[in-house]
Amino acid sequence: MSEEKLVLGFEGHTVEKTVKLPEGEPRPWDLTSKLEVVGKHHPRVDGLLKATGKARYTHDVRLPGMLWGVLLRSPHGAARVKSVDLTKALASPGVKAAFSLEKSEVRFHGDEVAALCAETLDQAREAVRAIKVDYEVVPCVVDATDARKEDAPRVFAKRENILTSPMSQKRGDPAAALSSADKVVKATYRTQVQTHSALETHGVVARWEDDGSLTCYASTQGTFSVRDGLTAQKLWKLKASECRVIAEHVGGGFGAKFGPGVEGVAAARLAKEAKAPVWLMVDRKGEHLSCGNRPDSVQEMQGGITTDWKLTVLTVSSYGTGGVAAGAGVYNPGDYYKVPNVEKREESVFTNAGGARAFRAPGHPQGCFALEQMVDELADAIGMDPLEVRLKNDPSVVRQEEWKIGAERIGWKEKRNKTPGRGAGGDGAPPRPYAGTVLRGVGCAAARWGGHGGPGATVLVKVDEDGSVEVRSGAQDIGTGTRTVLAAIVAEELGLEGPEAVKVFLGDTRDPVGPGSGGSRTASSIAPAARSAAAQVKDAFWAALKKALMKVADSPEGQMKGGKVLLDLNSGPKWIPFAEAVKKTGKKGFQASADRQDNYKGAGFHEQGVAGCQFAEVEVDLETGKIRVLRVVAVQDMGTIVDALTAESQVIGAVIQGVSYALFEERIMDRRSGRMLNADFLHYKIAAPADCPEIVPILFPVAAGMNNVGLLGLGEPPTIPTAAAIANAFANATGVRLREIPMTPARVLAALEGSAKPKKEWR
């Protein structure tokens, strides 16, 4: 154990902390570190491969003799399965294997019933139509509000539809606080079911090897969790070492891709029965129906504020449905602002719909949509600028700065309507040049998240005798830029020119163990291990130089830079290329692997998690109800910025998904049959390029100091506040609150009309 004094925080707010370092750890980066590679803008190391179509995704895998698998899904919302007859399917052209999943009942539209494989995908799709299933359709319920009623059909015969969650929060005396607050606002906020809709669907290509082991190419967020899911099957006996999972490139994952899934197990089983490799990627419809979603929510909220702008109380009572899965909660409203009195209660309701899975900051976009509108409504109630109210109540020193940066950038002072709905600059200021019936407004909202990462990751760093550098981890890059982040860290540690000087191998369970990509913890878990391993390689290299009787400085600190090493040759000190220096050691190469250590106790800057905030400017067409998001300014903290370009890209992607959540995406269910009506990309609408606003990502670097890199995950936080900021901007434009997403023209017009609500409403 050694001790290091670190300077943490950010310019204008620094703290000194002493940390105890585990053996062999390099000194953590802090505000005094002079970094050459880390923190700059680097293009992705696999960017060219992806842009030229050469990157191989699971969808692209083609193996010799490979067969094509397809799943048969329930066309009913709920039914008993009386029989499954495979005879005709097995006799169909090209079919090599088929099996029934032996379910006695199906509980949602899209529930898997049987699987088969054939020589071509067309044959397989045709053959699956020939499977005869005798269903006895039973009543179903797809809407959470309906499912809570006493006479609602039970989704599970032996369970109540309503599941009360232990995920509740209580502090202070909310009831007393509500009666003593100067102003109280009561409102109900609603959010919809959103499906993950990653561009690459779930699926696996499975091959049984001659030695009895199983190789699976998988589109996954967790190579090791897919392996564990496959070895846990009772269909075969496989040890962890006998199952290899490969995810070289992954076409996106937002939380739904961790296990092998029904599709992965089916592919392996079909491959075993057909004695040939099997490709089984879920189609878009199956993806919408059965591969995860974000639960909806109905949140009844109360908030109290004093006339001197203090938030005193927040209560929320929520319910929502995760279909046949639980987990329809929203985050704790008391975690954002200093609020002394908080109460949260929530129910998760079972319905006959595909099961929810973790989705990019589970519970947070829903909760933020309610909380951040409530904050605005409370500010309105006391006639205050909602930004001022936030500054007064926000305990995060980071976000205090971010609010100011964002406000400046969006033009909060000039653009905020003090009298919303008038189309004027507020308080009698002259109207801005609006086109026809269009109003503009601005709004803001906050995000917080953890993302510290932790143990459970090992990284191997190798320097070959020719000086080439390689990094290996079995974890995957789901499109977030993990490869580039690791390359940048190792390049920094070894004084190489940049990330492109490092070859990174990811996504193969034969390589050292790594975490699943959830909770924004991939980079934050493996980056410190990569740095430790690189530091060990550097030390070994330096020792070897000395041993080879090279005249070098005592320590490599400052002696390796820009791909060169400073050696004192006969002709005097000279910077020579790293590869040459490696050659001079006479060694065959160097390698080291390092484990991710625990985050240092008592260190770190982020007890509250990472902080972010967003500002949106919107335009509302009063005649058609169309909302156009003009601009989103996203200020985001992430600890140490490793690659500014991939970080900005993450923020931009998250904002796009947030805009899409706010305006377009919505699972539409037929109530009677329990079927999803828009299991496609035509009626399930995702923001297209022309719908995207100008997005201004502003990274807010903070020296975090909880491990040797100090990076916090960025995958989730920037998608949390977007919808809330847009809703607040809408209210600022029109003077009308829209407490429900997606903010479709139908809902906007209904809100503007007040009474002209649709006669019936359900989802």
Next chain:
Amino acid sequence: MNAFDLLRPRDIETATKALKGESPPVVKAGGMDLLDRMKEGIDRPAALLDIQKIDSLRGIDATQSSLTIGALATLAEIAASEAVRKQARALAEAAGEAATPQVRSVATLGGNLLQRSRCWYYRSSDFEPCLKRGGKECFAKEGRNKIHAIFGTEAPCVAVHPSSLAPALVALDATVGVVREKTLVTKPIADVFVDGTTCDRDHALAPDELLASVSIPLGRRSAYREFQERATYDWALASCAVSFVWRDGVCAEPRIVLGAVAHRPVRREAAEAHLAGKKLTPELAREVAAKALEGAKPLAENGYKIQIARALVMRALLAAAGMEAGK
């Protein structure tokens, strides 16, 4: 998708010959709509007649008195045509706003007019066949219907006609040239479409008829406006095409046609009458728009279409008169 025979004639005669008989092949032009239906399995034709190699169905010809467009002209060609933009602005706008650039460069005029409804009940193979597929029930009427009809909702089927080009062509008084065997027949384009009592079809052409061309008389001012939730790659929730003869600043013989609100493009005669012979002002446009939506009978979830359609009528009128305030 099922396996099928593919016929690829090079002339109209061979094509129409192939369409005779007991189970004629299904005509395929760009294939944008047909292949979607085949992939979903709601249509499983044994044979397709691909007309893409028939060159005489292509091209846009302008004469002194009319504009004739071949059924195989793509939406991209129509949108880019100088003649169409000048003489039939509504059509150029409709073609230019449809779908995406990729779709527009493949989708054809004929295919756009004869495509099937986008009703999500009709389009799903998981549903029992609805009226459109020969079944007994319309699931949309009491189901989820935010994309469905607001006019003619007393008819058995409440699906809407999805074509953007159709309302524009109806507003432009277009005629269609239809070939049956060796005979070319000309009829008003309005006769191509059917209302919601003819549930199982979205057009009136017989299986052995081939849509060859569309002709538009010249001399009308026109404009087309549509509304979709997304800026691109989306279907109109409502659209409006208008045209009139501009006589000394007065709108004569006006046509006001709404799309995506009924089983077929609907002319709004009362609104036309209110406008006829008057000088257009923004106030008058507002009155005419209100008239155009009189009689709408929305379903449970699509009342909002009335407001949107009203705005579109107003905007299309002002655009056609060159008084556009902004989209």
